[in-house]
Amino acid sequence: FYLKKLKPIPLLLSNYEWQKRWVQSKHRSDYGKFRIGAGRFYGDREKDIGLQTTQDTKYYAISAKFRPFSNEGQTFVVQYTVKYDQHVDCGGAYIKLFHEDLNQEILNEDSQYYIMFGPDICGEHKKVVQVIFNYKDDYFFIKKNITCETDDFTHLYTLIVRPDLTYEVKIDNYVAESGNLEDDWDFLPPKKIIDPDMPKPDYWDERETIEDPMDKKPDDWDQPERIPDPDVQKPNDWDEEMDGEWAPPLIPNPAYRGIWKPRIIKNPNYNGIWVQPEVDNPDYTPDPDLLISFPNSYRGKSGTIFDNFLITNDEQYAEDAGNEMWGATYEREWKRRERQDVVYNKINEKQEPKGKEAKKEKNGKELNVKDEL
Numbered sequence: 301f302y303l304k305k306l307k308p309i310p311l312l313l314s315n316y317e318w319q320k321r322w323v324q325s326k327h328r329s330d331y332g333k334f335r336i337g338a339g340r341f342y343g344d345r346e347k348d349i350g351l352q353t354t355q356d357t358k359y360y361a362i363s364a365k366f367r368p369f370s371n372e373g374q375t376f377v378v379q380y381t382v383k384y385d386q387h388v389d390c391g392g393a394y395i396k397l398f399h400e401d402l403n404q405e406i407l408n409e410d411s412q413y414y415i416m417f418g419p420d421i422c423g424e425h426k427k428v429v430q431v432i433f434n435y436k437d438d439y440f441f442i443k444k445n446i447t448c449e450t451d452d453f454t455h456l457y458t459l460i461v462r463p464d465l466t467y468e469v470k471i472d473n474y475v476a477e478s479g480n481l482e483d484d485w486d487f488l489p490p491k492k493i494i495d496p497d498m499p500k501p502d503y504w505d506e507r508e509t510i511e512d513p514m515d516k517k518p519d520d521w522d523q524p525e526r527i528p529d530p531d532v533q534k535p536n537d538w539d540e541e542m543d544g545e546w547a548p549p550l551i552p553n554p555a556y557r558g559i560w561k562p563r564i565i566k567n568p569n570y571n572g573i574w575v576q577p578e579v580d581n582p583d584y585t586p587d588p589d590l591l592i593s594f595p596n597s598y599r600g601k602s603g604t605i606f607d608n609f610l611i612t613n614d615e616q617y618a619e620d621a622g623n624e625m626w627g628a629t630y631e632r633e634w635k636r637r638e639r640q641d642v643v644y645n646k647i648n649e650k651q652e653p654k655g656k657e658a659k660k661e662k663n664g665k666e667l668n669v670k671d672e673l
Contacts, residue, residue, distance in 0.1 A: 318336055318351070322334070322351065322362050322363070323362065323363055323364070323365075323404040323405065324361070324362050325361035325362065325363070325405065325407035326406065327407060327408040328408065330358070330359075332355040332358030332359065332360045333354050333355060334351055334352065334353060334360070335352055336349050336351065336352065337349055337350070337605070338350070338352075339352060339383060339385035339604075340385055340386070341452050341637075342632075342633065342636070343629055343630075343631070343635065347629070348607075348633075349607075350381070350383070350606050350607030351605070352606075361407045361408060362407075363402065363404045363407050365400075368400045369611070371613070373463055374463060374613045375460065375461070375462050375463065375614070375615060376460070376461045376462075376611075377458065377459070377460050377461075377612045377614070377618045378415065378459050378611050379457065379458040379459070379610040379612075379618050379622060380395060380457060380606060380608055380609045381455065381456050381457070381606070381608040381626045381629070382457065382604065383454040383455070383604060383605040384451070384604045385452065385604050385605055386604075388450070388604070389422075389423065390421060390422040390423060391420075391421055391604075392419070392420040392421070393419045393604055394416055394418030395416070395417060395606075396413040396414075396417075397415040398411060398412070399412065412434065412437070413434060415431075415432070415433060415459070416439075417429075417457070418457055419449065419455075419457065421448065427447055427450055428446055428447065428448055429447070429469060429477075431459060431467075431469060433481075433485060435487045440485045441485070442477075442484055442485060443484050444479070444484055446469055446476050447476075449471060453630060453633050453634075453637075454629045454630055454633060455472055456470070456472050456608070456626040456630075457470070458471075458473070465480055465481045465482060465590055466478070466479070466480055466481070467480075472626070472630070473619055473623060473626075481590055482590070487587070488587060488590075489583045489584045490584065491584050492578035492579065492581060493578060493579060494578060495576065495577045495578060495579045498576065503571075504571050505567060505570055505571050506570075506571065506573055507567050507570060508566070508567060508570050509564045509566055510564070510566075511562040511563070511565075512563045512564070512565045515562040515563050516562075518560075521557060521560045522560075523553055523555045523557065524553055525552070525556045526550040526551065526556075527550065527551060527553045528547070528548040528549070528551075529550070529551045530548075532548045534546045534548075607625075608621075608622075608625040608626055
């Protein structure tokens with residue numbers, strides 16, 4: 301964990317020392333356990349270690365304390381890296397910031413937090429970055445959809461909140477979403493509301509086209525759709541007493557032109573679609589201190605592998621730190637993946653062995669491939 305302008309506080313990653321800093325919640329006996337590790341896929345086994353979950357289909361609750369702070373009058377940045385070490389069907393890799401009075405021993409899903417931030421996956425259709433703020437003891441979700449990363453590489457997630465109430469969400473140091481807090485969260489009532497005292501005027505015409513009032517139906521228009529076939533005569537042996545009254549069969553009328561409709565023209569009185577006027581909302585009161593929080597001094601999480609936690613008031617510092625810490629890890633992972641792809645291609649090559657020597661040579665190559673993997 302790092303705090304800008306404070307002496308860096310490294311995450312203690314030895315098998316025993318990290319447990320002095322991180323406190324596992326005892327609220328539930330079935331919470332999943334953490335360990336320090338780099339996972340199954342990594343760029344460097346020693347350099348890329350992080351706080352890793354160890355059990356599938358478990359809830360996790362762990363926290364670390366840091367120096368209390370307030371974001372009043374300054375930019376707030378929280379940043380960390382996360383890596384899914386295996387395919388995730390449903391699971392969150394988000395972090396939370398809590399009040400300094402949090403009892404770490406009983407941390408649980410009902411513990412009040414100020415910020416929840418990070419990737420959250422559930423099924424094929426929910427792969428989002430959650431950004432949830434606590435405002436006046438209620439939780440507000442971001443109204444925009446931010447897609448998170450789902451591969452097995454390490455990714456950097458950054459949340460920036462500025463004093464002018466603007467924000468940015470970055471993934472891998474690229475802006476994934478930005479905007480204004482009032483616009484993208486429903487913290488406050490809307491500034492404007494529909495004017496209930498301004499109904500649509502009676503004269504207002506929303507019809508863009510109308511029937512031409514000058515278009516008249518021709519006098520010979522009305523014709524039956526079917527007429528008796530003039531080419532069919534009553535049979536000579538037709539007995540009306542025995543066979544009933546004879547009637548010729550009906551055929552389509554060539555003079556029939558369908559149901560008459562007047563032509564359509566542009567409405568000369570078209571006023572457009574009525575838009576209800578808005579007025580100032582009497583219930584709206586701007587809050588210049590929106591999201592100025594009480595002192596925060598804990599963070600907790602659930603997910604896969606976490607590392608490179610940072611809280612700062614300097615956006616550039618966070619970006620540089622991200623490039624230095626996450627960037628190096630990401631580059632190592634890409635290089636390793638490229639080497640693995642080469643090896644997998646070798647494995648998939650079909651080569652017919654020719655004699656004992658060729659077989660020995662092939663077996664030897666397979667051993668080298670395994671060692672390289």
